[in-house]
Amino acid sequence: MSTIVPAGIDSLDNHVDDEIVGCLSLTEPKSFFLFAGAGSGKTRSLVKALDYIRLNLAHELRLHNRRVAVITYTKAARDEIIRRTQFDPIIAVSTIHAFAWSVIEGFNHDIRDWLRHALAADIDDLRAKEARGRAGSQASIDRQADIAAKTSRLMRLDTITRFVYSPDTDNRGQDSLSHAEVLEISSDFIRTKPAMQDILKDGYPFILVDESQDTNRHIVDALFALQATHPTRIALGLLGDMMQRIYGDGKAKLGEELPPDWIKPVKKLNFRCPRRVIRLLNKIRQATDRQEQVPCSRAIEGSVRMFILPAATPNKPAVEARIRAAMASATGDEKWIEKGGSKDLILEHRMAARRLGFDELFSSLQTFNPFRTGLLDGSLPILSLFSGKILPLIDAREDKFTIARIVRTLSPLLSAKVLRTVVDEAAHLSMVHAAVAALQEKGKANNATFGDLLQEIASSGLFEIPEALYSSIGKETSKLPSEENEEDDRSARDEAIEQFLRVPFDQIRSYVEYVTHQATFDTHQGVKGLEFPRVLVIMDDTEARGFLFKYEKLFSGAGEDTTIASTRRLFYVTCSRAEQSLCLVAYTSNPEGVRNHVIRQGWFDHSEVELAV
Numbered sequence: 001m002s003t004i005v006p007a008g009i010d011s012l013d014n015h016v017d018d019e020i021v022g023c024l025s026l027t028e029p030k031s032f033f034l035f036a037g038a039g040s041g042k043t044r045s046l047v048k049a050l051d052y053i054r055l056n057l058a059h060e061l062r063l064h065n066r067r068v069a070v071i072t073y074t075k076a077a078r079d080e081i082i083r084r085t086q087f088d089p090i091i092a093v094s095t096i097h098a099f100a101w102s103v104i105e106g107f108n109h110d111i112r113d114w115l116r117h118a119l120a121a122d123i124d125d126l127r128a129k130e131a132r133g134r135a136g137s138q139a140s141i142d143r144q145a146d147i148a149a150k151t152s153r154l155m156r157l158d159t160i161t162r163f164v165y166s167p168d169t170d171n172r173g174q175d176s177l178s179h180a181e182v183l184e185i186s187s188d189f190i191r192t193k194p195a196m197q198d199i200l201k202d203g204y205p206f207i208l209v210d211e212s213q214d215t216n217r218h219i220v221d222a223l224f225a226l227q228a229t230h231p232t233r234i235a236l237g238l239l240g241d242m243m244q245r246i247y248g249d250g251k252a253k254l255g256e257e258l259p260p261d262w263i264k265p266v267k268k269l270n271f272r273c274p275r276r277v278i279r280l281l282n283k284i285r286q287a288t289d290r291q292e293q294v295p296c297s298r299a300i301e302g303s304v305r306m307f308i309l310p311a312a313t314p315n316k317p318a319v320e321a322r323i324r325a326a327m328a329s330a331t332g333d334e335k336w337i338e339k340g341g342s343k344d345l346i347l348e349h350r351m352a353a354r355r356l357g358f359d360e361l362f363s364s365l366q367t368f369n370p371f372r373t374g375l376l377d378g379s380l381p382i383l384s385l386f387s388g389k390i391l392p393l394i395d396a397r398e399d400k401f402t403i404a405r406i407v408r409t410l411s412p413l414l415s416a417k418v419l420r421t422v423v424d425e426a427a428h429l430s431m432v433h434a435a436v437a438a439l440q441e442k443g444k445a446n447n448a449t450f451g452d453l454l455q456e457i458a459s460s461g462l463f464e465i466p467e468a469l470y471s472s473i474g475k476e477t478s479k480l481p482s483e484e485n486e487e488d489d490r491s492a493r494d495e496a497i498e499q500f501l502r503v504p505f506d507q508i509r510s511y512v513e514y515v516t517h518q519a520t521f522d523t524h525q526g527v528k529g530l531e532f533p534r535v536l537v538i539m540d541d542t543e544a545r546g547f548l549f550k551y552e553k554l555f556s557g558a559g560e561d562t563t564i565a566s567t568r569r570l571f572y573v574t575c576s577r578a579e580q581s582l583c584l585v586a587y588t589s590n591p592e593g594v595r596n597h598v599i600r601q602g603w604f605d606h607s608e609v610e611l612a613v
């Protein structure tokens, strides 16, 4: 089946960008709500709107020291918009957390007051629950610990002169605010403090929020309130797609009760996906808002396949390699079997770790919760020592120039401070040489562990060692930033590190590839907003264990509930990333049942579904 496309179809949605430009007036700003399906060019429309502002309103904005606020969901999306608007300083692009912090940073007195009330209310609430609850139960023990921690924080509040926060870390210091607090405080301030509203309306005539279906609902509500109070000074632009709402933080029913003066442009085209994928997306969407997209004129037919295999299939990575080969022959596209030819989507990071061969590295460190953020984005100092210093030095092999550059820039042995104290420079340099050679030798050994390399560095002093590793090399550790649960934290942390140091060093390579997005694997949620020629979606609830989304349930034909609805949305997000061909792999306890269901739904033809490979 192929859709017949009338001529000139590609200009079908051109009116949308004009409607948005119509909103971008400094004298009569109008708010708009651009919600449209995957690949419809929402991000492109956002960039076009920003280009319009840069070209036509920049002078006026600069004159009054005003900027345009753009809020993105991820740091990657932020960087992309900054790049596409050529680093123009009048466009202030930030993630929601950075935006929220920029609003409240420095309002230390107000933050302290807010925390005083919030902590007191929390403590009252916990005490009431404790009075009703069963004494001696785990819940009671947890509640009492919580009450003690909050009480001690409350007592310390007056000693904090400046609250700090970083969107990218775990914020565990005594004067730190948590991510949730920053969002709550800023939304509260925006809603209730006229002075805060004045700062925002004077600073930002336009606030544009990308992926607003997943943007924290408190902030979205606060922005709505801000715009409603100052409709002639500020325009809010919300972009998104309710079908792509995959995080629990977003505002349910966003857009259902928009003020009547908001502009609601409609997009119908999908510029990204092949026709066959668009038909699949339209079918998936039939269960919700029934929006249908049409392909652009250059869209290819493309293809989809679904492989449905038993959950207990042994050696899944080998099976998936055979599936890629089957896709290459079904589509005639050899890229399916080339390294990096397809984007392979897994449900959680551990599944990638297993397939890429860094499972032990990952599982050892993920047991300590505060390590998780850094482990997933590659910023954990314990790992940066190995990934950013030791690995490049080992990989430099005989390349004297690279070795010299690494050692000169990264080794304390060649720092100006150390060199000033050196008496015999030649002897010192030859010691550094020997240290590099010994490290390289150790790194080449097949069975070298992280611990082996750490010991090498500890004895040569070639690189600084992060504090978390001090106890592993017999050095005294200072206190953790937080005093709360310190003993538990310390022993859990040391246990994780001890396990990690026994892991083969070689696993660092595939880990680095994964966290720098060079590997073929990514998570289902992590690719929101992105696009790839060939997409392989692996759905395996058993392997993902306890995951929020349940593909088994979605494919079982069970009655609608919130899990099915959110899994369907995630399914829509993953399928809509494909530009040429799409391959779905479902591991299930009931392959026949799943096949019957997906065919009955009209998602796939018989010829597109395989029960074996």
Ligand SMILES: Nc1ncnc2c1ncn2[C@@H]1O[C@H](COP(=O)(O)OP(=O)(O)OP(=O)(O)O)[C@@H](O)[C@H]1O
Pocket: 036, 037, 038, 039, 040, 041, 042, 043, 044, 045, 241, 244, 270, 271, 272, 528, 529, 530, 531, 576
């Ligand atoms: N008017 C257009 N003409 C040609 N190509 C377009 C047009 N609009 C969008 N595209 C292309 O279509 C693809 C999808 O666009 P974009 O990422 O902006 O869509 P989106 O609506 O933000 O998608 P999603 O919601 O799936 O993240 C991109 O490759 C983009 O360059």
